[in-house]
Amino acid sequence: MTTASCAFCRIIARESPAQIEYEDEAVLAFTDIYPKAAIHILIVPKRHIASVATMGEEDRELIGHCLLAAQRLGQAKGFAERGYKVNLNCGPEGGQVVYHVHFHFLAGGRRA
Secondary structure (H helix, E strand, O other): OOHHHOHHHHHHOOOOOOOEEEEOOOEEEEEOOOOOEEEEEEEEEOOOOOOHHHOOHHHHHHHHHHHHHHHHHHHHOOOOOOOOEEEEOOOHHHOOOOOOOOEEEEEEEEOO
């Protein structure tokens, strides 16, 4: 997959719409259009990495940066003390649908 055909790369480039929840120099976070919780935000590195399976040592800092973005979202959304879930799917059997590494920030209870 090229970055031009990646749905998340198009959102990062502002070629596709999204409800942006957080952004800094390395990460973009936006509301999931198929939420699994009251608050379901996707946290994506701005640099395209297809999957955990394809990551290299050079991605270590960027992936850690994504987790710090999750922490900031937890604080900003009022869930720092109450708790939230951060999920990462890898590959088809792991539930990965879009092949751009992304973390699911889930808070506020599950949706049916």
